[in-house]
Amino acid sequence: MQAQLSDTIISIKTSSTTIAEAAGQIADGNMDLSSRTEQQAASLQQTAASMEQLTATVKQNSENAEQASDFAKEARSVANEGSAMIQDVVRTMCDISESSDRMADIIAMIEGVAFQTNILALNAAVEAARAGDHGRGFAVVAGEVRLLAQRSGSAAKEIRVLIETSGSRVTLGMERVRGAGETMSRIESAIERVTTIMAEIAWASHEQSRGIEQVGIAVEQMDEVTQQNAALVQEAAAAAAGLDEQAEQLRYAVSFFRIAKAPCYERG
Numbered sequence: 001m002q003a004q005l006s007d008t009i010i011s012i013k014t015s016s017t018t019i020a021e022a023a024g025q026i027a028d029g030n031m032d033l034s035s036r037t038e039q040q041a042a043s044l045q046q047t048a049a050s051m052e053q054l055t056a057t058v059k060q061n062s063e064n065a066e067q068a069s070d071f072a073k074e075a076r077s078v079a080n081e082g083s084a085m086i087q088d089v090v091r092t093m094c095d096i097s098e099s100s101d102r103m104a105d106i107i108a109m110i111e112g113v114a115f116q117t118n119i120l121a122l123n124a125a126v127e128a129a130r131a132g133d134h135g136r137g138f139a140v141v142a143g144e145v146r147l148l149a150q151r152s153g154s155a156a157k158e159i160r161v162l163i164e165t166s167g168s169r170v171t172l173g174m175e176r177v178r179g180a181g182e183t184m185s186r187i188e189s190a191i192e193r194v195t196t197i198m199a200e201i202a203w204a205s206h207e208q209s210r211g212i213e214q215v216g217i218a219v220e221q222m223d224e225v226t227q228q229n230a231a232l233v234q235e236a237a238a239a240a241a242g243l244d245e246q247a248e249q250l251r252y253a254v255s256f257f258r259i260a261k262a263p264c265y266e267r268g
Helices: 002-254
Strands: none
Touching: none
16 A cells, blocks of 8 residues: 555656646747747737838829829810811811912902903003094093003902912911821820820729738738737746646645655565
């Protein structure tokens, strides 16, 4: 009986020592794990803060891209209006050019009439001279008609010069307006490309903002889980420390037992 009790006490001592050592190792490991978990939690908090700032920046960029896309659309609309106005000006100048051509034809006809009238007046003056005193009054009328024809011809020539000058200026203006129209067409095409690119940038920024927001949510969830793990590790560390303390108390209590040496006859 005494031998069994001795063996039991020895076993308890050994177990308590083993438990104390294991509890100490567990406590040390838990403390190290707790420290690392706290560091990881702090890193995740910093990451979450950085993600929030990045999310805000990306959202701002997305809003700016959308505004730029709206501005590009407005610019495209203005360019379309400018192109339409230039086309209207070209059509108007074409109409003016056609009117000038018709006026030139009319002036040519007036010049022809004035020339024919001048010839008729000369013929009438000749006939009046032949008639002598009887044709003197007719000669005066023929002279006036001749002067009127000459004035009409001179005025027609001046008008022709003005029409030709105006026609040249209209032609030059049409060429410049056509050049401006071609420039506006190129500007319109460029604005169209910019509008398309800005719309793609706005869409990509929006998608990027959504993706970063989802990453931020995931980081926050990881932070929460890490905080929970840190709390559990601290609880485990506290439990291990309590177990270590109890093992020390058990070893201390068992140390009061003294194992008597067995008699020789029992040993044999």
